Amino acid sequence: MKTLVCTTPGQFEYQEGDSPVATKNHSILKIKRIGICGTDLHAFEGTQPFFEYPRILGHELAAEFVEGDNAEGFSKGEAVTFIPYFNCGECIACRSGKENCCTSIKVCGVHVNGGMAEYLSVPSYSLIHGEGLSFDELALVEPLAIGAHGVRRADVKPDEFVLVIGAGPIGLGIMEFARIAGGKVIAMDINDQRLSFCSDKLGVAHTINAMNDDVIERLKEITGGDFPTVVIDATGSLRAINNGFQYMAHGARYVLVGLQKGELNFSHPEFHKREGTLMSSRNATRADFEHVIASMKKGMVNPATYITHRVTFEQVKDDFKGWLDPANGVIKAMVELND
Ligand SMILES: NC(=O)c1ccc[n+]([C@@H]2O[C@H](COP(=O)([O-])OP(=O)(O)OC[C@H]3O[C@@H](n4cnc5c(N)ncnc54)[C@H](O)[C@@H]3O)[C@@H](O)[C@H]2O)c1
Ligand SMILES: [Zn+2]
Numbered sequence: 001m002k003t004l005v006c007t008t009p010g011q012f013e014y015q016e017g018d019s020p021v022a023t024k025n026h027s028i029l030k031i032k033r034i035g036i037c038g039t040d041l042h043a044f045e046g047t048q049p050f051f052e053y054p055r056i057l058g059h060e061l062a063a064e065f066v067e068g069d070n071a072e073g074f075s076k077g078e079a080v081t082f083i084p085y086f087n088c089g090e091c092i093a094c095r096s097g098k099e100n101c102c103t104s105i106k107v108c109g110v111h112v113n114g115g116m117a118e119y120l121s122v123p124s125y126s127l128i129h130g131e132g133l134s135f136d137e138l139a140l141v142e143p144l145a146i147g148a149h150g151v152r153r154a155d156v157k158p159d160e161f162v163l164v165i166g167a168g169p170i171g172l173g174i175m176e177f178a179r180i181a182g183g184k185v186i187a188m189d190i191n192d193q194r195l196s197f198c199s200d201k202l203g204v205a206h207t208i209n210a211m212n213d214d215v216i217e218r219l220k221e222i223t224g225g226d227f228p229t230v231v232i233d234a235t236g237s238l239r240a241i242n243n244g245f246q247y248m249a250h251g252a253r254y255v256l257v258g259l260q261k262g263e264l265n266f267s268h269p270e271f272h273k274r275e276g277t278l279m280s281s282r283n284a285t286r287a288d289f290e291h292v293i294a295s296m297k298k299g300m301v302n303p304a305t306y307i308t309h310r311v312t313f314e315q316v317k318d319d320f321k322g323w324l325d326p327a328n329g330v331i332k333a334m335v336e337l338n339d
């Protein structure tokens, strides 16, 4: 079968290899869609810490189930997706139902080879039924589940103001599920094109440009002086995360979905006087995947609008570099594999 291997930063190579065979507790998937995410772009650029090369990237997958061991209920040819975070099942996190932050987690396409291939073997426990969704939709379940998880961590209640900082694919998912939870979403970014996408495509009523607007004044105005009771970061920018503390209402929760390498720096008296709650949000659980699928089936999220670029598997090598440039307006690039 054909695979696309990231041999070293900046370098892709198509290689021919043996197709995987079903082993104990594993299933074989025939890949149909690969969504491209920031993680893949950073791995290609060489800015993903602790990343080892060569590596086959790709973890946002839609596929056909071929065969498997311990995969009762899945039938040949069925459209599926999967949870790409493989866990040990034994550590403290796994024992407490938090496999999403397993102490020895292996993320498919990051720590082990992923889905830029015609076929992939995955643990059968990771499979998710497609429930009649299209391959495009199924490939978008994982990035949306990241957002759904962040919103669940924040425990968003109806009519709360939820400030989402960062309107990339992850932030957009957070906005969708905050709205579904009944929250009143405020979108903040420094990119007007992305803010317009939030108001035009997602129906977000309030947008703030962190670079050009007086953020504190705008938040006061929108929330009637209260400030948002939920703030969620999806920028991964250290400056944005540190600034986020001052946007919290008294009693607010602050959830960090975005990831950055440095150390946080914030005023303890300011945080203390608010009795703030700070949380991180890592990956997503099966419950989040199911929530995303149920919401898609009800038409509450229409992720097709996120797909700005579409290529065949053969085109990935040539087109991938272009997706690194924000000027190309990429939200989600989707790779399509045909028979
Ligand atoms: N929690 C998880 O498990 C998980 C999973 C996937 C991705 N992530 C992280 O989520 C973050 C977002 O991912 P993405 O793919 O949407 O990234 P992205 O780069 O496409 O989006 C980030 C957005 O933040 C905006 N931004 C940057 N600095 C800003 C600032 N100072 N103020 C306001 N907006 C600012 C950018 O303009 C951009 O639109 C990344 O840090 C990524 O590593 C976390
Ligand atoms: Zn991803």
Ligand SMILES: [Zn+2]
Pocket (backbone or CB within 6 Å): 087, 088, 089, 090, 091, 092, 093, 094, 095, 099, 102, 103, 104, 105
């Ligand atoms: Zn574990």
